[in-house]
Amino acid sequence: MISCLDRRSALAFPALLVFLAGCGAGQFDNTAQDRVFSIAASSSTTTSNGEIQFSAKSPSGEPTAVVWSVTGGENASSLGEGHIDASGLYTPPSALSQDAVRIQIAAHLKDAPLQAASAVVSVTPGFVQSLLPENAALTPGSTLEVTAEIAEVNAGSVHWSLSTDAVAGSDAGTLSNTSCQRSLDQYTTCKVSYTAPSLSAKSTVYLKASVNGSAIPAPLKILLNGSSANSSPLINQAAQTRAISLGSSGGNDNDFDTYRDATGESYVADCCGGTLGALVEDDKKNEYILSDNHVLAESDQGRVGDAIDEPGMIDDGCVPLSHAGSTLRPVGTLKYMVPLASVQTNVDAALASVAPGAVDPTGSILQLAASGASGPNDALGAAPPMEGDGEVLTAGNLAGLTLAKSGRTTGLTCSTVAAVDLSVKVDYFKDCAETQPYYTKTFTNQIGIAGDRFSDSGDSGALVVDTSNAEPVGLFFAGGTDGKGHGLSIANPIGEVLRELGQQTGGNMSIVGTATPHPVACIRYDTKPAPESVPITAAAKARAQFAAETAGVALVNPANGILGVGSGGSLDNPGEAAMIVYIDKTRTDVSVPETVDGVRTQVIATDAAALARDAMPAAPDPPDGITLSANVLESSEAVVQQYAPHLLTDPSIFGVGVAQSLDNPQDPALLVLVDPNIAPRATPATIGGLRVRYMKLHRFHVTRSKYAGANPAPSCALKRITGSGVSDLSQFLH
Numbered sequence: 001m002i003s004c005l006d007r008r009s010a011l012a013f014p015a016l017l018v019f020l021a022g023c024g025a026g027q028f029d030n031t032a033q034d035r036v037f038s039i040a041a042s043s044s045t046t047t048s049n050g051e052i053q054f055s056a057k058s059p060s061g062e063p064t065a066v067v068w069s070v071t072g073g074e075n076a077s078s079l080g081e082g083h084i085d086a087s088g089l090y091t092p093p094s095a096l097s098q099d100a101v102r103i104q105i106a107a108h109l110k111d112a113p114l115q116a117a118s119a120v121v122s123v124t125p126g127f128v129q130s131l132l133p134e135n136a137a138l139t140p141g142s143t144l145e146v147t148a149e150i151a152e153v154n155a156g157s158v159h160w161s162l163s164t165d166a167v168a169g170s171d172a173g174t175l176s177n178t179s180c181q182r183s184l185d186q187y188t189t190c191k192v193s194y195t196a197p198s199l200s201a202k203s204t205v206y207l208k209a210s211v212n213g214s215a216i217p218a219p220l221k222i223l224l225n226g227s228s229a230n231s232s233p234l235i236n237q238a239a240q241t242r243a244i245s246l247g248s249s250g251g252n253d254n255d256f257d258t259y260r261d262a263t264g265e266s267y268v269a270d271c272c273g274g275t276l277g278a279l280v281e282d283d284k285k286n287e288y289i290l291s292d293n294h295v296l297a298e299s300d301q302g303r304v305g306d307a308i309d310e311p312g313m314i315d316d317g318c319v320p321l322s323h324a325g326s327t328l329r330p331v332g333t334l335k336y337m338v339p340l341a342s343v344q345t346n347v348d349a350a351l352a353s354v355a356p357g358a359v360d361p362t363g364s365i366l367q368l369a370a371s372g373a374s375g376p377n378d379a380l381g382a383a384p385p386m387e388g389d390g391e392v393l394t395a396g397n398l399a400g401l402t403l404a405k406s407g408r409t410t411g412l413t414c415s416t417v418a419a420v421d422l423s424v425k426v427d428y429f430k431d432c433a434e435t436q437p438y439y440t441k442t443f444t445n446q447i448g449i450a451g452d453r454f455s456d457s458g459d460s461g462a463l464v465v466d467t468s469n470a471e472p473v474g475l476f477f478a479g480g481t482d483g484k485g486h487g488l489s490i491a492n493p494i495g496e497v498l499r500e501l502g503q504q505t506g507g508n509m510s511i512v513g514t515a516t517p518h519p520v521a522c523i524r525y526d527t528k529p530a531p532e533s534v535p536i537t538a539a540a541k542a543r544a545q546f547a548a549e550t551a552g553v554a555l556v557n558p559a560n561g562i563l564g565v566g567s568g569g570s571l572d573n574p575g576e577a578a579m580i581v582y583i584d585k586t587r588t589d590v591s592v593p594e595t596v597d598g599v600r601t602q603v604i605a606t607d608a609a610a611l612a613r614d615a616m617p618a619a620p621d622p623p624d625g626i627t628l629s630a631n632v633l634e635s636s637e638a639v640v641q642q643y644a645p646h647l648l649t650d651p652s653i654f655g656v657g658v659a660q661s662l663d664n665p666q667d668p669a670l671l672v673l674v675d676p677n678i679a680p681r682a683t684p685a686t687i688g689g690l691r692v693r694y695m696k697l698h699r700f701h702v703t704r705s706k707y708a709g710a711n712p713a714p715s716c717a718l719k720r721i722t723g724s725g726v727s728d729l730s731q732f733l734h
Helices: 494-505 538-555 608-612 630-647
Strands: 038-041 046-047 052-057 065-073 088-092 101-109 117-124 135-136 143-153 159-164 176-185 186-195 201-213 220-226 248-252 256-260 266-271 272-278 278-281 289-291 306-311 330-337 351-356 403-407 411-415 418-428 436-450 463-465 472-481 487-493 562-569 575-585 600-606 651-662 668-674 690-696
Touching: 038 101, 038 117, 052 101, 052 117, 135 411, 143 201, 159 176, 176 472, 186 201, 201 608, 289 330, 330 494, 351 494, 403 472, 418 472, 418 487, 418 630, 418 668, 436 472, 436 651, 472 494, 538 562, 538 575, 538 600, 562 608, 630 651, 630 668
Parallel strands: 046 117, 135 220, 575 600, 668 690
Antiparallel strands: 038 052, 052 088, 065 101, 101 117, 143 186, 159 201, 176 186, 201 220, 248 272, 248 306, 256 266, 278 289, 289 351, 306 330, 330 351, 403 411, 403 463, 418 436, 418 651, 436 487, 463 472, 472 487, 562 575, 651 668
């Protein structure tokens, strides 16, 4: 990655100790706000991952122009007290020297600097990354070691706890061997061993971690006896000693950022990595490792001939091959890349020439074997995908289709298709920390995969396959979440990937694998999240109620399958009112308009007896996959192609595709991805005759974890690389 120092220069990496001397700021008290102005904070406490917004106002409540500064604090002087920008946004230090530190913020009037006010905030350490692993599937009695890394130096500990979704009192398993490793120049790393109950029915256990009351954003989700085999992404992250199976951690050996400290010394600030996805070959049987451009070619910043490592530097403490202490090994060299910064390309893909003997020639991928193929209760074994040019998604195979991928960060996961013909914007950067923008690319005709836990950063480059036969379907490259259990993963269609790579190589490309179809274990960590609860205005409620009592009543006709109407909230656009239409659940031919008097309709299947008892379902059954006829799918895709270019000019909208409605799962919907931090220009209920379903997601990252906070802790926070390795910093994964 490009940084403020040429990454190919001869670098010196000094060991740097973080001294825990206090900053000597003394006692901290909020100053009495004078009569000239006062300051206020959005919160008096935060973690090292958060932010606090300050504001200054005159006695009359008008905004006041001030100069903000951090004037003192209790953190170690070498770690700093954080910083505050001109707008009053305070960002805490990335690492703390104790369980909690107080920081003093001051404001001085721009026109009268002697007029000042101050406030004190408390900062506690947050988590540097998600728990490792993020998910696992275990058989009875199996054991798993779990790691948490917290933004505290030479201090701190983690509180571990278990919960289960099974009946109260059921055995969730046990925790043992808790320990924490603390030092002067690294974040604190804590571990615990989890053992599944010896006799366990299928259930889900959540392993939670907290620091000073601040919980990890995403607890470890453990499926007990979920697949008659043990599965964990730790398999994908581990170094392999023989010819490697794909699906493993890997990346470009130059994919790190370097900076100079105040003395002019160079150090690695952070590093990236992803997944070595599959083995492919050209017409001449030359073999290549397939992954994303942003994994193998550093988002167009790499050079042909760059070494490709296994595992990636993210699993080696950011120590490149050329430096003492590296545990990496080269498995190939960068050979071809499909350029991202081009309107002529539509995939995120690159190829590395295979080093002799470095890759399993069968093209096997970690954990791609069927359950029980390696023996009951064994870890899932490696197996090759189907050879050839992959499977094209059509109305005929979408119904009932499940997809799987085996990637570096979340291992083997399974889900369904949530959207097709998806146009989506993805931001690319020159550096791992995403501080140097490179290019925003709009991809078209992409595959959207349902769920919050199908993928995370670090899985980029993983091959997506059909679980029924191991046929390749796509190449995973981006994903996002709303932080509330809703998420979406994006894959390039594999046929397009092979075609565009073939244009680079000058020949036909195909997946190396088996000619015999085989099933793949389907481990599905996602559950259907509860509908988002967004308040509806009284006026909107009244409008929906009026529509139900007037035009809605005219729709009711049991002979036509419409049993009754009511009012409620839309699922396609949470926060918007809807008119509820109750239809006969035994009928498949009931027609309900998308809107009535400008109000969205929501369709719930029930029967007359349940309706009379007020015992009808509270919401429609959510769709699982896409079950649209060929004609409906084709006409819906035409709507996307017509309207997506215009919709994507809205700064809030970064994706448009074909999905199924949540308000009426029998209907197609135009899926619109919306940035929750920017209000869209408009939210029409229908476009081009289709219902419109709005999904709020944080914009996709290609290096930072989707669980990264507002102030993710980078490795540069401690400015160290000692030759003995440093802790895994998974905020910066592909």
